[in-house]
Amino acid sequence: xxxxxxxxxxxxxxxxxxxxxxxxxxxxxxxxxxxxxxxxxxxxxxxxxxxxxxxxxxxxxxxxx
Numbered sequence: 775x776x777x778x779x780x781x782x783x784x785x786x787x788x789x790x791x792x793x794x795x796x797x798x799x800x801x802x803x804x805x806x807x808x809x810x811x812x813x814x815x816x817x818x819x820x821x822x823x824x825x826x827x828x829x830x831x832x833x834x835x836x837x838x839x
Contacts (some may be wrong), residue, residue, distance in 0.1 A: 775790070775794060775804060776795075778793045778794070778811065779808070779814065779815075779828055779831075780797065780828070781833060782828070783827065783828055783831050783832045783835060784826065784827045784828065785805070785825070785826050785828075785833075786823055786824060786825050786827050787801045787802050787805060787823075788801075789807060790804060803825045805817075805824075809826055810823055810825065814828055814829065814830055814831075815827060815829070816829050827836065
């Protein structure tokens with residue numbers, strides 16, 4: 775999971791399922807725990823799908839530009 779979180783600045787449940795080989799329920803639980811207050815992810819729902827953004831990674835990448 776750690777490798778997945780720092781490989782991409784954002785993720786969604788299907789990507790976590792594929793990367794870790796876990797069920798949809800397990801992937802959702804992991805993402806929701808990481809998006810809890812104080813966690814590294816922020817949850818957004820711009821449409822039907824939830825996206826989890828690794829905000830510290832996005833900020834780091836923005837500084838590199």
